[in-house]
Amino acid sequence: MKSTIKLSTLGLTLLLAIHVGCKDRAQNETTGPDTNASEAILESNKGQAFIEDDESTPNVLQIAIGSPDHSTLVAAVKAAQLENALVNAGPLMVFAPTNEAFDALPAGTVEDLLKPENKEALANILKYHVTPGNYSKDFLKKFKKLGQANNQDVPVEVKGDDVFVGGAKIIASVPAGNGIVHVVDKVILPPAQ
Secondary structure, eight states: OHHHHHHHHHHHHHHHHHHHHHHHHHHHHHHTTTHHHHHHHHHTTOSGGGOOOSSSOOOHHHHHHTOGGGHHHHHHHHHTTOTGGGGSSOOEEEEEEOHHHHHTSOTTHHHHHTSGGGHHHHHHHHHTTEEESOOOHHHHTTOSEEEOTTSOEEEEEEETTEEEETTEEEEEEEEETTEEEEEESSOOOOOOO
């Protein structure tokens, strides 16, 4: 009887060890050594900016991404890693320079700003294009200046029916789910501090 109990205990122990070993191996096969590499890739694509949503009104980032005239702006936003900031609940007003506006900068300026070592300077310039609020072009005529996301003020001028923000003329406006995109004909450069 004692030998039967010992054999039963030994058999139960072996079954338990086999079960635990198989479970660990199965878990390693599903997560495996490549999990860290996958997690590193996914780490750069986290946040609200990377959630797909075809149902709601496009946010300011989605509007820029969908516009062929704003591919340089979108590349700059990605280089500065500001995607998630532009999909916040807002409301946000984004003064979005066209590709032509970026092309009008001195040769090499955009390429230089897109370098990783210039990420902070690029982010500062891009934040100078963003204001909390959701104001139409006509409503902006009531302002003399706006406080931008980089903590600097930008002047607002009215010339006839035209509104200029930081010297950039608003040429179109597109309502967004989290604010409004005002398309501008010039890159707005913040004053030196």
